[in-house]
Amino acid sequence: MTPCANFLGRKWNLLDLVTAGMFLSVHCLALFAPFYFTWTAFLVAFWLAFLTGFGITLSYHRNLAHRSFRVPKLLEYLFAYCGVLALEGSPIEWVSTHRYHHQFTDTEKDAHSPLKGFWYSHMGWILDSSILYAVGGLPFLVWGVGVRMVVVFHITLFVNSAGHTWGYQTWNTGDLSRNLWWLGLLALGEGWHNNHHAFEYSARQGLEWWQIDLTWYIIKFLEALGLATDVKVPSEAHRKRMALKTE
Secondary structure: OOHHHHHHOOOOOHHHHHHHHHHHHHHHHHOOHHHHOOHHHHHHHHHHHHHHHHHHHHHHHHHHHOOOOEOOHHHHHHHHHHHHOOOOOOHHHHHHHHHHHHHOOOOOOOOOOHHHOOOOOOOOOOOOOHHHHHHHHHHHHHHHHHHHHHHHHHHHHHHHOHHHOOOEOOEOOOOOOOEOHHHHHHOOOOOEHHHHHHOOOOOOOOOOOOOOOHHHHHHHHHHHOOOOEOOOOOOHHHHHHHEOOOO
16 A cells, blocks of 8 residues: 555544644645735745744754753743744644654654655644734735745655755764755755754754854854853764764
């Protein structure tokens, strides 16, 4: 039986149906984007995607899941709320799933293993779209919710799938994680995925000067302001231990 047939033939509970319906609805909403295009709506979508994307990379991933740096509680809650608006689940759901992913990377127990195909199982809270509609009408709703959420969804999905399928490996991680330059740009630094699996605790994922990591630049800025502390990066000794052996 094909993966598609396995997926469609699975036992669906109410949460599965609600999640699938929400996911499909957002994609359908995004299809109206060409008919409701305005530059203002496009900019709303762009900046909301940027904000919620950082909510995932900066807060959910590097701060909460890996504790690679610390910030004052007020900032921690603010950044986490930006992650909630990405509609990828609550902080507890996202963090627990991600830690489980690292514990069982690329095995049958991995929630988003490439062995299971392109599927991401945890979707959560729905952003209240009434404010965007009230301010900008249908263009803001279509672009600020539909387009923006579809873009952020699939960038996250690509980290889980393409980040374990395409690209190159620098470190001996014992899994399928890869560094992928274009994903590094789109995912605000999360695309240097082999680096991340080698040094899970590191606040910096673009370890070379040419590996652009926008999330790391924000962390360094917060550190310069005295707002980020205990910022973790891999030591030279650890890097040497993890380096792939070459003939």
